Amino acid sequence: MPASRAAPITAPACGRHCRLRAPRLASPHEKANSPMHRPDRRAFVIRLSALAALSGAGVALSACGGSDDNDDTPAPKYAYGVASGDPLADRVILWTHAQPPGSDADVPLVWEVARDAAFTQRVASGKTVASAAAGHTAKADATGLAPGQSYFYRFRHDVADESAVRLSPVGRTRTLPAAGATDLALAVLSCSNYPAGHFHVMGEVARSDAQFALHLGDFIYEYGAGGYASADAPAMGRVVQPTTECLTLADYRTRYAQYRSDPDIKVLAAALPLIAVWDDHEIANDAWTAGAENHDPATEGAFTTRRDAAMKAWHEWMPVRTPDATDLRKIYRSFDFGGLAALHMLETRVIAREKQISLADLANPATAQAAAAALSSPTRQLLGTEQLAWLQRQMAGSSATWQVLGQQVLMARMTAPVSVLSALNAANTTPEAQAAGMKAITDYLTARQVAAQNPAALTEAQRALLDTRRNPKLGYNLDAWDGYPAEREKVLASAAQLGKRLIVLAGDTHNAWSSQLTLMDGTVVGQEFATSSVSSPGMEEYLSALPPAQTQQIFMGVVDDLRYAETASRGFLMMRFTPAEARGQWHFVSTVKSASYTSTRSAPLAANLTQRTPQAA
Structure with a gap:
């Protein structure tokens, strides 16, 4: 069944040190009927630690990190929002990144799952740690949930002070359905390359009626600045970090952090549980x-x-x-x-x-x-x-x-015949090469058409093109x-x-x-x-x-x-x-x-x- 819609809800205030609030988003109906999707969501990504908004699921989310008047322990920043994934019928993985400004100390966290965004109906909670050994990321396998249900979740700094400054953004997730399901909507994504362009597609998924998101690989790309599909990156403000190619654990962590700072990724990550696998660019091409x-x-x-x-x-x-x-x-x-x-x-x-x-x-x-x-x-x-x-x-x-x-x-x-593959060379775009490629394609398609309409009219050259022993097909x-x-x-x-x-x-x-x-x-x-x-x-x-x-x-x-x-x-x-x-x-x-x-x-x-x-x- 399509994910249920909730009325817009604002997460708890950030305390007196935070004044920025997420503005109202257009409803799905308004968005669908507007002539142009404008990048309004980019304007309300909360500085330092907040996930800006969740448009499609009807939730506005905000949180702050920073110092706190009631505890000497610095409050962590949740700079990359929250995410959920690998849902089962009774559990789901919850994720965040938490780090105090200027500190490499481990951050103890409490995670909470509730039926409502105000967390008055909590159904599960537990503890985890955003450890330096894991790059200050933290995960929790939230168990004991009911099948086919939507839930809200968040993390909280596990210290005596429980003010809102210690809270992460709020996300929404969903468990897999119980037996007898009759409807399923999966949004399938692949190849999100930061310097190649904006991640509008991820924002579109968040606004859709998908119940779950699948990412089939190339969530990041490993190339350095000026590498693959990077020609327009400086003008768009999307030059990769680090600027060198990713080789070390620190390199890959920095690259993931940059990707997860993207507003559209944050919105999608908080909107839907993700099921993912890697492909080559999470490591290296091919x-x-x-x-x-x-x-x-x-x-x-x-x-x-x-x-x-x-x-x-x-x-x-x-x-x-x-x-x-x-x-x-x-x-x-x-x-x-x-x-x-x-x-x-x-x-x-x-x-x-x-x-x-x-x-x-x-x-x-x-x-x-x-x-x-x-x-x-x-x-x-x-x-x-x-x-x-x-x-x-x-x-x-x-x-x-x-x-x-x-x-x-x-x-x-x-698969295509060798006669066509050998004539098409993406690296050679001269008029002569293009003409040769088009001739090979035309000759082959013409031979197929003649074979279908009047086989007796095939020339010897056309028969050779259609003979897979003489003109084999290759991927x-x-x-x-x-x-x-x-x-x-x-x-x-x-x-x-x-x-x-x-x-x-x-x-x-x-x-x-x-x-x-x-x-x-x-x-x-x-x-x-x-x-x-x-x-x-x-x-x-x-x-x-x-x-x-x-x-x-x-x-x-x-x-x-x-x-x-x-x-x-x-x-x-x-x-x-x-x-x-x-x-x-x-x-x-x-x-x-x-x-x-x-x-x-x-x-x-x-x-x-x-x-x-x-x-x-």
């Missing part, structure tokens, strides 16, 4: 088990040292339950939404992923045979045997209507599941053999897609819905010479399993589940480069229990 494209051991040290620092920071700064404290790589875990959907969150980066195979190696006659053999190897791993066995057990033991995989990279076959991105076909087949075959209705959610590409999921023999076993990015640029930057509509047409014409594509807009995916259908709808913002923007939505795309192929709803 990471795999033993290295990454963006890591040079000769100048940056051992990859495992960097990886371990990055994972520690992620577990500190994200509101996640750590499944195995002895091995921080193991972030795969399941969530049951009242028997309606079972969500299995996967790790596809550093547990077992073998090194990516490059298209260049497949195209080079000197390396093609070895690269092709490695690509098609039946033992090639992405999840690894332990995680795959876990996933198979989870699906086999679940009676949920929908089995949903929340993971990082595209699972569907995004355009071998960092995705197309680079690990044997293990993809095992995952999809498991779902098919168990008779499960499978939905796969993906991020990573910065574009919106939906595809049917097929076995090697062409059998359709499920659907994939992939979200666009929060701010990272998509195909509109890499194929800038092509109009977006033409890019979409090319992908739809060349990729057999693709059913929907939007390659020019930033946004999020809203997934809605009922016993009868799973339905995806993409929400887009007009720009992330300026403070003002408009929003639009795609037509919904549904897959129901009797029709496996996505159809326009």
Whole structure:
């Protein structure tokens, strides 16, 4: 059921040292009917320690940190707000960051959960510590809650003085539903790159009727100032900190702190419980088990040292339950939404992923045979045997209507003929290169059209283009599941053999897609819905010479399993589940480069229990 709405409530006053209050926000109805979404929420982020506002859930929140007249112990700042995550039917993780000004001392905290924002109906409480060893972050697993309920939560400095100056901002969270759930709304996000643009998308999620938020990776990016997608950062005031590339634990902590200082992240974090996994940029670009494209051991040290620092920071700064404290790589875990959907969150980066195979190696006659053999190897791993066995057990033991995989990279076959891939080079945008690429695409699509209408009229050259032995199809991105076909087949075959209705959610590409999921023999076993990015640029930057509509047409014409594509807009995916259908709808913002923007939505795309192929709803 959609999250219930409460009348606007103001959190307790901050005491005489705080005078700033959060102004009234437009209601969801007013926001939806305004011609332009303006950045008003940025003006009321409370200085020093406050979360400014929660618009969509109808709550205005504020708190202060600083000195206090009644206690010699300095009050902590809650500079990055509060967050919740990894909800279960009876519990949820609560998160904050608390640190006294100019002090590295540990901060003892009390956490409180209540049915109302004034905390007159408290239902649970406990103690935790924002320790220096954890970068002054603090978590609590708030247990003893009721299923399918919304709650308010906050933290309080655990000292004798209980004045409002010791309080954190107030957040709102929700537990998973009890058995018999009939409606579920998940907001799916990916690729939030601070220097690339504003996080308007996160503000939109907070104002939506989503019950839970999923972040499928690249919550931060590791590059230094002037790195990937940073050209407009100085003008927007979004130059990354530290300005160097993230290598150490201190670097990653500083980067997470900067991201969590963003107003839209604060609003979303306090509005909805988050379920998250990492992708490569939480560590380094195109990471795999033993290295990454963006890591040079000769100048940056051992990859495992960097990886371990990055994972520690992620577990500190994200509101996640750590499944195995002895091995921080193991972030795969399941969530049951009242028997309606079972969500299995996967790790596809550093547990077992073998090194990516490059298209260049497949195209080079000197390396093609070895690269092709490695690509098609039946033992090639992405999840690894332990995680795959876990996933198979989870699906086999679940009676949920929908089995949903929340993971990082595209699972569907995004394959194109070599004749097209070899002619498209995003690094070469000369008129000659563009013309060659368009000719390769036109020739292939023309051959397909002739084959469909009058096969006898095919020329020998066209027959060669359609012959997969002479013109094989390869994934355009071998960092995705197309680079690990044997293990993809095992995952999809498991779902098919168990008779499960499978939905796969993906991020990573910065574009919106939906595809049917097929076995090697062409059998359709499920659907994939992939979200666009929060701010990272998509195909509109890499194929800038092509109009977006033409890019979409090319992908739809060349990729057999693709059913929907939007390659020019930033946004999020809203997934809605009922016993009868799973339905995806993409929400887009007009720009992330300026403070003002408009929003639009795609037509919904549904897959129901009797029709496996996505159809326009």
